[in-house]
Amino acid sequence: MLRALFGDPPRVDSGPLQDAFHAIHKYMNSLTLIPSDKQTPYERRFVILSQSLVRAIDEMEQSQYAAVRFGQNVKQRYVDQMSREEKDDYHRHLYFYRNALIRLFAILDKLGYFMNERLALQTERIKSRFSYFTVLRKMHEHRLYTDLEQQLYELKMKYKDAVARLRNERNMEIHTINADLLDDLMKAAESKYGERVRIDTDSIGSHIADLEQGCEMTLRAVTIVFRYLIKHPAAAGSRPPHRQG
Structure with a gap:
């Protein structure tokens, strides 16, 4: 859909995105094969x-793509050097970057809720409002579905630094102040009166790199969970969870 903004052809699913979609659809098909x-x-x-x-x-994925494409159009390092179009692209980049960031953690929260329900983990007994990472911690501490938990833990550690930075930005975005406004305040505090406002184009690249890592981790986590459920269709249910050694 958003690729049309750039005149680009429709997306062709591949890599971790294709793997995640395939795993989910295969799991859904296993449920819908049951007569209605x-x-x-x-x-x-x-x-x-x-x-x-x-x-x-x-x-x-669409928000991530748009954030990258609009970010590529930001070339000038100072605001007063930017054309109106480049300023607009900078703000479009920020919009889609924040959108992708929020959706990334929303997917992880959805996955955590799904796992908690499907595997009957009862994480809500520990924390009423829990995240994907709370679910992982519960599985680890109580040694539940250890083969699945180990795969997800290794994945978490592989992308730990990038996801931690993204989570800090997400928390800032939701609970306090937009990341770009915070940057503006920091620059204003550090600069002298009348000094030109500078855009750190290098930070755009580092943010996009972290976002790519975070999206990849999220897609791989989804794939691991749904492949596990396909392979172990009787892993859990509405009954209390069992332990795996």
Whole structure:
């Protein structure tokens, strides 16, 4: 959809994005193969949750793509050197970057909720408002589904630094102040009166690199979880979770 803004051809799914979509759809197909008159509300619920993840992943990827494309148009290092079009592209870059950032962690939260429900982890007994990372910690501390938890833990550690930076930005964006406004305040505090306002184009590249890492981790986590559920269809249910050694 957003590729049309740049006159680019429609997306062709590949790599981690294709793997995530394939794993989710294969899991959904395993549930929808059950005749509709025999499907339980439990099974239909997970079809709907899976569809929600597919839509969220699509929106995250599109926002990431737009953030990169608009960011590539920012060339000048000083605001007063920018044309009106370049300023607009800079703000479009920020808009889609923030959108991708928020959707990335929304997907992780959806995945954490999905895992908690599907694997009957009962994480809400520890924390009423929990995240994907809370779910991982619960699995690790209670040695639940250890083969799945180990894969997700290794993935988390591989992308740890980039995701930590993204999470700090997400928290800043949601709870305090927009990241770009914070940058403006910091620059204003450090600069002298009348000094030119500078855009750190290098930071655009580093932010985009972190976002790419975060999106990749998220897609790989989704793939790991859904492939596990396909391979272990009886892993859990509405009953209390069992332990795996």
